[in-house]
Amino acid sequence: MLFDRLGSAPRLSDHAATDAAGPAVPDLSRRxxxxxxxxxxxxxAVGFRAAPAEAAATxxxxxxATNPFAAYxxxxxxxxxTVLSAHMDMGQGIYHGTAxxxxxxxxxxxxxxxxxxxxxxxxxxxxxxxxxxxQGTGGSSGTFSSFDRYRQAxxxxxMMLVAAAAKAWSxxxxxxxxDKGVVSHASGRKASFGDxxxxxxxxxxxxxxxxxASDAWTLIGNETLPRIDSREKSTGRxxxxxxxxxxxxxxxxxxxxxxxxxxxxxxxxxxxKAIKGVVDVVAIHRGVAVVADTMWSALKGREAVTVVWDETxxxxxxxxxxxxxxxxxxxxxxxxxxxxxxxxxxxxxGAAKVIEARYEFPYLAHAALEPLNAVARxxxxxxxxxxxxxxxxxxxxxIAAKVADTTPDKIVLHVMKTGGGFGxxxxxxxxxxxxxxxxxxxxxxxxxxxxxxxxEDDMRGGRYRPAxxxxxKAGLDKDGRIVAWSNRIVGQSIMKGTAFEAMVTNGVDPxxxxxxxxxxxxxxxxxxxxxxxxxxxxxxxxxxVGSTHTAYAVETFLDELAAAAGRDPVEFRLDMLQGSPRHAxxxxxxxxxxGWGAPLPAGRFRGVAVAESFGTVVAQVAELTVxxxxxxxxxxxxxxxxxGTAVNPDMIRAQIEGGIGxxxxxxxxxxxxxxxxxxxxxxxxxxxxxxxEDMPKVEVHILASNxxxxxxxxxxxxxxxxxxxxxxxxxTGKRIRALPFAQSLNT
Amino acid sequence: MQVLTINGxxxxxxxxxxxxxxxxxxxxxxxxxxxxxxxxxxxxxxxVMVDGMPARSCQTSVGDAAGKPIVTIxxxxxxxxxxxxxxxxxxxxxxxxxxxxxxxxxAVGLLSQNRKPNDDEIDAAMSGNLCRCATYHxxxxxxxxxxxxxxx
Numbered sequence: 001m002l003f004d005r006l007g008s009a010p011r012l013s014d015h016a017a018t019d020a021a022g023p024a025v026p027d028l029s030r031r032x033x034x035x036x037x038x039x040x041x042x043x044x045a046v047g048f049r050a051a052p053a054e055a056a057a058t059x060x061x062x063x064x065a066t067n068p069f070a071a072y073x074x075x076x077x078x079x080x081x082t083v084l085s086a087h088m089d090m091g092q093g094i095y096h097g098t099a100x101x102x103x104x105x106x107x108x109x110x111x112x113x114x115x116x117x118x119x120x121x122x123x124x125x126x127x128x129x130x131x132x133x134x135q136g137t138g139g140s141s142g143t144f145s146s147f148d149r150y151r152q153a154x155x156x157x158x159m160m161l162v163a164a165a166a167k168a169w170s171x172x173x174x175x176x177x178x179d180k181g182v183v184s185h186a187s188g189r190k191a192s193f194g195d196x197x198x199x200x201x202x203x204x205x206x207x208x209x210x211x212x213a214s215d216a217w218t219l220i221g222n223e224t225l226p227r228i229d230s231r232e233k234s235t236g237r238x239x240x241x242x243x244x245x246x247x248x249x250x251x252x253x254x255x256x257x258x259x260x261x262x263x264x265x266x267x268x269x270x271x272x273k274a275i276k277g278v279v280d281v282v283a284i285h286r287g288v289a290v291v292a293d294t295m296w297s298a299l300k301g302r303e304a305v306t307v308v309w310d311e312t313x314x315x316x317x318x319x320x321x322x323x324x325x326x327x328x329x330x331x332x333x334x335x336x337x338x339x340x341x342x343x344x345x346x347x348x349x350g351a352a353k354v355i356e357a358r359y360e361f362p363y364l365a366h367a368a369l370e371p372l373n374a375v376a377r378x379x380x381x382x383x384x385x386x387x388x389x390x391x392x393x394x395x396x397x398x399i400a401a402k403v404a405d406t407t408p409d410k411i412v413l414h415v416m417k418t419g420g421g422f423g424x425x426x427x428x429x430x431x432x433x434x435x436x437x438x439x440x441x442x443x444x445x446x447x448x449x450x451x452x453x454x455x456e457d458d459m460r461g462g463r464y465r466p467a468x469x470x471x472x473k474a475g476l477d478k479d480g481r482i483v484a485w486s487n488r489i490v491g492q493s494i495m496k497g498t499a500f501e502a503m504v505t506n507g508v509d510p511x512x513x514x515x516x517x518x519x520x521x522x523x524x525x526x527x528x529x530x531x532x533x534x535x536x537x538x539x540x541x542x543x544x545v546g547s548t549h550t551a552y553a554v555e556t557f558l559d560e561l562a563a564a565a566g567r568d569p570v571e572f573r574l575d576m577l578q579g580s581p582r583h584a585x586x587x588x589x590x591x592x593x594x595g596w597g598a599p600l601p602a603g604r605f606r607g608v609a610v611a612e613s614f615g616t617v618v619a620q621v622a623e624l625t626v627x628x629x630x631x632x633x634x635x636x637x638x639x640x641x642x643x644g645t646a647v648n649p650d651m652i653r654a655q656i657e658g659g660i661g662x663x664x665x666x667x668x669x670x671x672x673x674x675x676x677x678x679x680x681x682x683x684x685x686x687x688x689x690x691x692x693e694d695m696p697k698v699e700v701h702i703l704a705s706n707x708x709x710x711x712x713x714x715x716x717x718x719x720x721x722x723x724x725x726x727x728x729x730x731x732t733g734k735r736i737r738a739l740p741f742a743q744s745l746n747t
Numbered sequence: 748m749q750v751l752t753i754n755g756x757x758x759x760x761x762x763x764x765x766x767x768x769x770x771x772x773x774x775x776x777x778x779x780x781x782x783x784x785x786x787x788x789x790x791x792x793x794x795v796m797v798d799g800m801p802a803r804s805c806q807t808s809v810g811d812a813a814g815k816p817i818v819t820i821x822x823x824x825x826x827x828x829x830x831x832x833x834x835x836x837x838x839x840x841x842x843x844x845x846x847x848x849x850x851x852x853x854a855v856g857l858l859s860q861n862r863k864p865n866d867d868e869i870d871a872a873m874s875g876n877l878c879r880c881a882t883y884h885x886x887x888x889x890x891x892x893x894x895x896x897x898x899x
Contacts, residue, residue, distance in 0.1 A: 091843025233844030234835040236780020236820030243779035294774035419845025420879045455785040661881020684789040693870040695883035
């Protein structure tokens, strides 16, 4: 098969460190992609092949393509164009974005576009924001990584369709037009993509492609392009992992350790096995699984199992105790230094006024609405298929292979859309995916099995936004300018001890300090210190990662300093942003659109914040009222975004609206607490999140830009907390320094 | 044997009467548009119509639902439902989409009782339906849009 050209191509030679969030990202995206094509299923598939120079690099066996049938796009005889997205879709809309990029250059009609998840080919789908050697979705990098790659694939496919038409019609290729899915010639000849796909697959693959100039775009930047999956998602037809149907499919629920780090000592399943519908009860590496015909039988079976746990070495502290230790650590110099500029101590000594504040941030659960799950099946040929939200697919293939005692090439992934994610499905140990494989193996692969967590399993299953304490201190001169700045951060590392360990430099995990170190503000003397703690609670990236706490601490503290200096918070910031034009521009835009400075109705107050995360800069102005009983109502949020080229303006608005709601719920209500190591909150009664009555009106303004696109999935989150807290301080004079608000207001 | 009337069809199920309607719908009848989110009637993802009113199927037993007309997202129809779904698509409300079956059933319930709800009435009727993507802003907009469509 022609497609073998793709499957056997060696991987890229870019050996840049896997780089999830750091600033020194090599810009591989400008590389010219060499494309390969194949006839597949009677149609055309276009993918990538390595350049000759890169072919010299030797491929690590684990990184070899294990899914040789994948590509960037396929054109089928039925005239559908299916884009295989390098990134999974958890609601952020990357399938829509990737389809937009392909359709733009291909000249497709929007209605013929489809999208699904690609996997198993690091060289094809490697995340270019992470160095290009590993597949994965995260760090709001999908559009950045896909922008050139998918446009080039679309352009190459168009050229091959044109070449096929030119040959069939015996006319020069230059005379052929492609528009809205129709290939045509002035002679009156016309063909669809589906008609030409098979012949196009036999055409030479273009060695180089020229992309459209931005002023010729009709889909990129189009305000009215309907979202590719709105219909499925408004009719109940969109399927998720929980909906996978297979003949004989069994459902398993897990019994996880009651404290993090405990292990199964023994279990008694005699009573459970007597319950109708229960098929088996098995111990695996992560606990005990109850396997049954339906979820209900599995849940009833679980009630009847007793497990004895070995809690040796488990984390048994309470959050109160952990936070108390963090406060003590924050009072001392940090164990490591993330940034140190100028003469901080000298500047403090000479300051006219010194202000200090300590901030506390709780553990947070992702609490995506689809509780974690995965489905595994072994086929007669020894391949194992796994359906799931595969956010780091090549890593999951390796882990699944180990668990199943096979090789990664035997692992076939089905990348499902997920009911939310917020970072929770990008896990170093492939948690629920590994569980599904382990349970399948433990029952002798006698049937396909779905491991389905309940809400309580999901809430208590670990992998939280780490808890942090920040100690901030600033010195002002007699004119109210910041002359010294110190920020001490105490909390767990997300990357330490994981596949991302290489990112931890000099003991500093960049995700612990992003948004604190290297601030855009002109401050000549500044120091950011980090003490990484050793706590047995598993932690993970949570939508916007470090900036979920750093931006809150920095931007509310700046507001306090502005007040102490008697300055307007917008002007105070703008004075320090003269060397950061993007930040200054979004701040000005948000302030102007919000009517900053104009009088508000009685009882309404404004606050502002600006934050950069993942290369996107966002400023927000929040307006709130405080009720008689002290209840906060955020009425309106005006937001300005600079995310480079706006590929899908309405998706950008949607993500920023959603980010605001996600962040607002967290700062107002959410916290995850431990009592002697046991997670207290189990469901949405204890762990509260935003409901519709707390959602403000949101206006999103996108700065015009021709720069390469950056992400929007996460950057809407960081500014909302501090913008609301600053408005609250304006309303009441009170500074909320321990989150969530609900906790601070009740104590 | 339990008998349910679901989306206009009579279905016999060999399940216990205490089985939550949610699992009967999803695992036995294989209608998967109705979602599991919390199991405690706290999130609304499992909302279906029972006897013309939105109900949390995770806390409704098969025994209690027997004999009453049940409508899921697969079977929802009529002027109000069509307007709600058209508005949802027009405003591109869904992000991940997981909660949206429940949101739509609740919105149909609201507009069936109140053809022109204001924001406060929308918030009150939809408060039980969580959306972790926080599409609330567009949900409000889509309910107003559906109300306009129904008026026209």
